[in-house]
Amino acid sequence: MTQPENKTTLDNGIRILTNNMPHSRSVSMGVLVNVGARDELLTESGLSHFIEHMLFKGTNKRSAFQIAKEFDALGGNTNAFTSMETTCYHAKVITSHTETMADLLSDIFLNSAFDPEEVEKEKPVIIQEIGMVEENPEDYIHVLTGQCCWGDNPLGSSVLGTRENILGFDTDKIKDYFIHRYQPQRTVISIAGNIEHNHILDIVGPAFESLERGSGFPNRITSEVKPGVNVYEKDLEQVHICVSMKGLPLTDQKRYAFSLLNTLIGGNMSSRLFQEIRERRGLAYSVYSFISSYVDTGMLGAYVAVDPSNAVEAADVIIREISRIKEHAVDSGELKDAIEYSKGCLLLASESTDNQMFRQAQNEIHFGRFVPLDEVISDIESVKEEDILNLARNLFDPDNLAITILGPVSGEKQFKNLLAI
DSSP: OOOSEEEEEOTTSOEEEEEEOTTOSEEEEEEEESOOGGGSOGGGTTHHHHHHHHTTSOBSSOOHHHHHHHHHHTTSEEEEEEOSSOEEEEEEEEGGGHHHHHHHHHHHHHHBOOOHHHHHHHHHHHHHHHHHHHHSHHHHHHHHHHHHHHTTSGGGSOTTOOHHHHHHOOHHHHHHHHHHHSOGGGEEEEEEESOOHHHHHHHHHHHHTTSOOOOOOOOOOOOOOOOEEEEEEOOOSSEEEEEEEEOOOTTOTTHHHHHHHHIIIIISTTSHHIIIIIIITOOEEEEEEEEEEOSSOEEEEEEEEEOGGGHHHHHHHHHHHHHHHHHSOOOHHHHHHHHHHHHHHHHHHTTOHHHHHHHHHHHHHHHSSOOOHHHHHHHHHTOOHHHHHHHHHHHOOGGGOEEEEEESOOOSHHHHGGGOO
């Protein structure tokens, strides 16, 4: 009987992972590299994301149009993303197109030309992308929150970089960064669907074995969330608010309690913030909490968008609800509902080849192994009321809160007063 999860490590350090889902009609493949925006110097900010764009702009044997046309002809989905710690190139197709998909992803990753003409054409595209984020207040408040919370640390930079940097990038700089950062030892090829491991090795292994091992990857600098109130005045219809505080790293032993804490605070429609701010007070349409966790640090935050006249009240409710959860243990029924919600989301996601592909790759990058769903569910179910209480008491400190405000607000004094609770 074939094992559902398999792993092979090539001589150069590249890890190839497969998850056999025999009842699926699709296959998802991703090439994930443990490199992201936090690995860039200030003058390099935006390079990882720029490379993400350039890998679809032509190889030694395919033009940008041919790459787009061949991917489209597969009838599936292809995309890429850059985060603070990961860059990923991925696709999903029906099973019969597995080999073609693998050839295309291998070609763009291994043989991209970084043609100077294509580099220049892509600069205004990325600058427009930066503008789109800045003109979307809900997106932009999260960029500003990162800057306020992490300060000069690379975690505080936008993944997209700056306009000045984008205009200054050239082919040589892009190639040099790609060669020195995108090392085989930091690369994982993950495939999930109706596939067989040895067959995947046959069609993927020979191409990726050609990469030479890298050396000398720069250390990541750990940072803690910086407290304070930061107001960005802008003529908008709403005031957008993010309250943020210390969180946990991705691999922390208390990560499941941390996830449940987020669910209880503002992770779904029955959460405390959603019920108090939207349902009881009618202050906002959009309100939620979120987690930003990295390999060595993390943040817990809450977002709301409200009428300017309700900005102080909404921020006050967020702070008081977060404070309340550290003062009184959560009800056993409330915690049970959060646990069931988390289990449901996890199990439903497990039916997707995309989610299984991403999940096994992230587990390999962060834990060096496949983490069975049963193990995760067991750990979620083991979280107790006192675990939530102790974690909330450890993380929540009014002196370490950060509040970021974007919109028609004058001054920060009224928000600073909220921290004196």
